[in-house]
Amino acid sequence: MNTALDTLPKIGAPATRALTEAGYPALRDLAGVPRAELAMLHGVGPKALGIIQGALERHDLSLG
Template sequence: MSTALDTLPKIGAPATRALTEAGHPTLRDLAGVPRAELALLHGVGPKALEIIQRALEQHGLSLG
């Protein structure tokens, strides 16, 4: 059974693709990753970063 940490939140196809290609296919993989590093990925903008941060916070985690 998968949990919310085993998938990415709904952030749009370009952002999802960029994160997966960068080696972050799950929400769990994003815990501790610097926000600035993710912002450099094509398709990952402020809105996607905010959604990711909120999703991580629901699990007691955060971006780096």
């Protein structure tokens, strides 16, 4: 059974590919990861980071 933590939120194909290739295939993998580290990935911009942070907060988690 997939939960919201098992998948990435809808952030766009380039950002999804970049996160998956960097070893973050699920939302739970992003908890505690520094925003600056994710921002260096191609396709992961402020909008995607905001969506990710919001999704994490719904599970009482956060980016680093």
